[in-house]
Amino acid sequence: MKKPTILLIEDDALDIISVERSLKKLESEYELYTAFNGIEALKILRDPHIGLIPDVILLDINMPRMNGIEFLKVIREDKDFKELKVFIMTTSSEVNDRSQAEKLGISGYIIKPLNYTENTKRSDSMDAFVQFHLRKILNNESN
Template identity: 40%
Template sequence: MDNRELHILLVDDDEVDVMNVQRAFQKNRLANPIHVATNGLEALEKLRDGSIKGARRLVLLDLNMPRMNGIEFLRALRADPELQTTSVVVLTTSNEDRDKVEAYRLNVAGYLLKPVTFVDFVDVMGTLNKYWTLVEMP
């Protein structure tokens, strides 16, 4: 595993949204490995089990999920000394102020609303790629 390569952990229970992210990556010619978890518990397990440990990681996090939602995941992530510095960008349909405030209180790197059209989705993923290639991430 190349520790300089940025691995994306996409945490989303909606199969269509997962496919849209994957297709948007392809359209933008992004080669970053994408790992998928369908809820916060599964995401924590993937981060802890060693499959992407040691790699540079970025979590793309939906908030509305079963079992453990995005805010609960962020609380658990920030409470874990091994994972607390993991970079997280929220990618959600929730435009609720309380969700935004709580996400930023839990140190997310950004809060993005999921675009309605696929063309806009491609643009958002392209912009996000520009961001993570410019920012120094652990």
């Protein structure tokens, strides 16, 4: 059976490490692909040698070159990717960002902690998200 795949689109190294740590705690096998912005993510998705149709995308909004909203607009217009499950993970609490993302059919919107001195809380919130949402997806459970 094919391992579930996750595409993480995130430009912050600490957030990438946080997601990786949380995923390792799951008792599921998966493949993780990482892109640092929307342009890199599109290259991965469109690379015929990789052939990636991820089970879930974890997407930051505030990134250089192509932000999360721009990336979402592109994939929602592509017949191969328009139905992908996308969870926004962002520090942005802007109402407009959330509204735009929801109009583009996201599966969830998680606000990341801003305070890096609260590493325990940061880690706990990421673990809770991964345990609740990603465990179901990776184990192919219905919502």
